[in-house]
Amino acid sequence: MFESEMLTHNLLKEYVKDLVSKGQRIDGRGFQEYRPIEVREGTFTKAEGEAWIKLGNTQVLVGVKADVGEPFPDTPDKGVLVSNTELLPLASPTFEPGPPNENAIEVARVVDRAIRSADAVDMSSLVIIEGKLVYMLFLDMYVLDYDGNLEDALTVASLIALGRAEIPKVEVKDDGEIEVKEEKWKVNLKDLPINFTFVKIGDQLLLDPVLEEEQVSDAAITLAIDKEGRVCSIQKKHGKFTMEEILNAATIARSKWPEIAEKIREAI
Amino acid sequence: MPLYVEKKPEVLITEDGVRTDGRKPHEMRPVRMTVGILDKADGSAFIEWGGNKILAAVFGPREVHPKHLVLPDKALVRTRYNMAPFSTPERKRPGPDRRSVELSKVIREALKPAIFVENYPGSVIDIFIEVLRSDAGTRVAGVNAASLALANAGIAMRGLVAACAVGRVGNFVVCDPNHDEDMWGDADMPMAMLMEAEEITLLQTDGPMTDEQFREALKLGRNAIRFLYEMQKEALKRPYRVVERSVRGVV
Amino acid sequence: MSESVILVKNREVVVPGQPLAKGRFKLGKDVYRDDSGVIRAKKLGLADIKEDTVSVVPLSGVYIPKEGDIVIGIVSRISGSTIIVDIRSPYQGVIPIPRGRATERVDMRKYNLKLGDVILAKVKAFDGSSSLLLTIDMEGLGKLEGGYILEVEPAKVPRVIGKRQSMLTILKEKTKSDIIVGNNGRIWVRSPSLKELLALEKALRKIEAESHVSGLSDRVSSFLTQELSD
Numbered sequence: 075m076f077e078s079e080m081l082t083h084n085l086l087k088e089y090v091k092d093l094v095s096k097g098q099r100i101d102g103r104g105f106q107e108y109r110p111i112e113v114r115e116g117t118f119t120k121a122e123g124e125a126w127i128k129l130g131n132t133q134v135l136v137g138v139k140a141d142v143g144e145p146f147p148d149t150p151d152k153g154v155l156v157s158n159t160e161l162l163p164l165a166s167p168t169f170e171p172g173p174p175n176e177n178a179i180e181v182a183r184v185v186d187r188a189i190r191s192a193d194a195v196d197m198s199s200l201v202i203i204e205g206k207l208v209y210m211l212f213l214d215m216y217v218l219d220y221d222g223n224l225e226d227a228l229t230v231a232s233l234i235a236l237g238r239a240e241i242p243k244v245e246v247k248d249d250g251e252i253e254v255k256e257e258k259w260k261v262n263l264k265d266l267p268i269n270f271t272f273v274k275i276g277d278q279l280l281l282d283p284v285l286e287e288e289q290v291s292d293a294a295i296t297l298a299i300d301k302e303g304r305v306c307s308i309q310k311k312h313g314k315f316t317m318e319e320i321l322n323a324a325t326i327a328r329s330k331w332p333e334i335a336e337k338i339r340e341a342i
Numbered sequence: 343m344p345l346y347v348e349k350k351p352e353v354l355i356t357e358d359g360v361r362t363d364g365r366k367p368h369e370m371r372p373v374r375m376t377v378g379i380l381d382k383a384d385g386s387a388f389i390e391w392g393g394n395k396i397l398a399a400v401f402g403p404r405e406v407h408p409k410h411l412v413l414p415d416k417a418l419v420r421t422r423y424n425m426a427p428f429s430t431p432e433r434k435r436p437g438p439d440r441r442s443v444e445l446s447k448v449i450r451e452a453l454k455p456a457i458f459v460e461n462y463p464g465s466v467i468d469i470f471i472e473v474l475r476s477d478a479g480t481r482v483a484g485v486n487a488a489s490l491a492l493a494n495a496g497i498a499m500r501g502l503v504a505a506c507a508v509g510r511v512g513n514f515v516v517c518d519p520n521h522d523e524d525m526w527g528d529a530d531m532p533m534a535m536l537m538e539a540e541e542i543t544l545l546q547t548d549g550p551m552t553d554e555q556f557r558e559a560l561k562l563g564r565n566a567i568r569f570l571y572e573m574q575k576e577a578l579k580r581p582y583r584v585v586e587r588s589v590r591g592v593v
Numbered sequence: 594m595s596e597s598v599i600l601v602k603n604r605e606v607v608v609p610g611q612p613l614a615k616g617r618f619k620l621g622k623d624v625y626r627d628d629s630g631v632i633r634a635k636k637l638g639l640a641d642i643k644e645d646t647v648s649v650v651p652l653s654g655v656y657i658p659k660e661g662d663i664v665i666g667i668v669s670r671i672s673g674s675t676i677i678v679d680i681r682s683p684y685q686g687v688i689p690i691p692r693g694r695a696t697e698r699v700d701m702r703k704y705n706l707k708l709g710d711v712i713l714a715k716v717k718a719f720d721g722s723s724s725l726l727l728t729i730d731m732e733g734l735g736k737l738e739g740g741y742i743l744e745v746e747p748a749k750v751p752r753v754i755g756k757r758q759s760m761l762t763i764l765k766e767k768t769k770s771d772i773i774v775g776n777n778g779r780i781w782v783r784s785p786s787l788k789e790l791l792a793l794e795k796a797l798r799k800i801e802a803e804s805h806v807s808g809l810s811d812r813v814s815s816f817l818t819q820e821l822s823d
Contacts, residue, residue, distance in 0.1 A: 405685065465684070493636070493637045496652065498609070502610055590806070
């Protein structure tokens with residue numbers, strides 16, 4: 075994924091390519107097979123909704139926190155969703171401490187785009203007083219252990235965290251004072267736009283790349299599919315694709331949606 | 343605008359010494375420690391203490407970047423203490439603030455005396471502490487977890503460093519202050535010791551204590567630290583015992 | 594006080610700082626004597642008490658080069674006169690490229706290396722802190738072609754090899770693979786197919802996890818038989 079940063083050796087490239095030409099992957103999976111997804115039991119944060127998941131050896135923790143504030147001036151009838159990703163230095167020998175770099179920012183925006191483009195969160199339901207006061211949801215994505223495919227892992231975790239989020243109800247009294255009530259409300263998750271990341275090795279598409287596959291890949295692309303099977307957001311990463319390859323990827327992603335959606339629903 | 347408003351409790355501690363969470367002055371909150379929770383880090387540990395959930399990871403000894411920081415005769419030790427945005431009731435802006443910069447240094451100074459830095463000249467040992475959920479005493483919890491992570495990484499150490507905070511609420515010296523006591527108590531004194539010689543490597547305080555109270559606090563802290571040290575040892579040995587039992591069971 | 598006391602059982606898991614023995618003992622590996630004369634562990638590992646020497650066999654830890662070690666490295670930089678090699682250690686290895694008369698004494702074809710090439714090298718000299726000299730001149734050293742690289746904890750390499758290569762022999766025979774083990778925890782493998790490679794990977798994870806429980810060779814042997822039976 076972050077090509078220049080990691081030293082890969084030539085045997086890795088050769089071996090992975092050789093296996094792919096025989097229809098195999100270095101961990102024995104099928105080309106369209108996801109690694110096991112595990113949702114950790116327990117509460118690990120003070121977020122309103124959270125999820126700590128493992129995708130193979132990749133581990134991410136996402137927390138949704140709520141606040142209230144002014145809406146953006148161009149969308150007075152919608153709440154605010156802010157997405158942020160931290161590639162924690164403890165997740166990989168190649169992550170350095172510091173503000174989010176272009177990779178962290180891209181990942182955050184790709185996850186955010188999937189959620190926003192599918193209108194997964196009913197943003198108008200976040201309004202308290204149109205134009206004046208809305209709920210603001212902060213989606214903080216923490217990468218704890220990096221073994222490939224952050225986009226898909228973070229999207230799954232984000233959807234679970236949003237689905238689980240319980241937000242204190244805020245009311246505005248007649249005198250204009252803001253009151254935070256005991257009562258909680260759940261975010262209305264209207265859709266599950268799931269990101270599917272493919273890498274291209276040789277001329278084959280592999281779903282859910284593990285770190286080594288990302289390192290030797292010729293190209294990578296992430297597509298988000300919604301519950302209707304529509305493609306709602308796309309991000310081509312490095313390299314190049316033919317149109318056919320992209321359409322093929324979309325078809326594969328569509329067919330895998332029910333499986334991942336089920337895991338998300340179970341966790342919520 | 344905060345969705346969570348703090349209210350100072352009416353009574354922080356009763357005349358009989360009962361605290362806001364029902365504990366007696368000398369009682370600690372429940373603690374659980376696990377090692378080896380991350381795959382890519384050289385060493386890692388997770389600590390749950392009261393409501394704290396803190397992850398520590400170690401990389402190293404490894405090559406130093408940028409090169410001008412290299413110490414030719416010993417390892418460079420770097421520490422980063424960081425609080426997750428979702429670790430507090432009100433979201434915390436990501437990135438270091440002055441408090442986390444100070445804590446990073448204090449924690450580094452607590453752990454460095456334990457490490458045989460002369461064994462790894464020209465290299466760096468990086469320690470990362472991430473507070474996922476904060477509930478008073480994060481720096482001492484971080485020290486406990488970081489010690490485990492260092493041992494888990496196979497780094498040469500004189501001993502483990504165990505830590506605990508002690509506080510004063512009114513006339514009571516209390517062990518392991520909770521959030522209320524941390525916010526509204528009269529003194530908070532985090533401590534760490536390099537075991538088994540019990541040398542103090544971290545000591546700070548932020549409120550007045552008489553000589554008698556100070557002595558009592560140090561003793562209370564030391565006893566709590568001894569207990570936590572036993573837990574650290576158990577956490578390090580546990581995975582090996584578990585494997586041994588499962589292997590023998592199958593055989 | 595001249596009494597000699599052993600405070601732990603042999604092969605017991607010990608933590609850094611744990612007292613191992615008091616009195617007249619020789620200091621072996623990864624132990625130290627404190628100010629009061631007590632011998633303590635420096636690392637998390639297994640106590641190793643042999644006659645009068647107290648050591649600790651670490652259960653994990655980064656690779657620190659030793660002269661004579663065989664390592665598997667990755668070429669990370671090539672300049673006019675040197676080849677820099679990553680050997681999965683805080684210290685980078687250096688191979689000087691022979692010039693002038695020296696080129697007559699060596700097989701210069703070996704020095705035809707590219708970035709990312711995997712090589713088998715020997716540690717010629719290490720000053721402990723900055724200068725690590727490697728050589729590929731000996732027979733059998735140099736670029737590795739084909740195959741794949743697996744990694745294990747450097748601390749577990751002796752267990753992967755075994756006494757008199759017993760474990761390595763089991764691994765090679767059961768998985769019908771060519772295997773070269775580097776002291777730095779990198780293992781070059783060439784297996785007949787992916788099935789054997791995956792089985793070998795699992796066996797290595799098993800060795801890493803169970804290295805402290807005796808009878809490992811038998812367990813690994815039966816494991817591989819089972820894994821590769823169909």
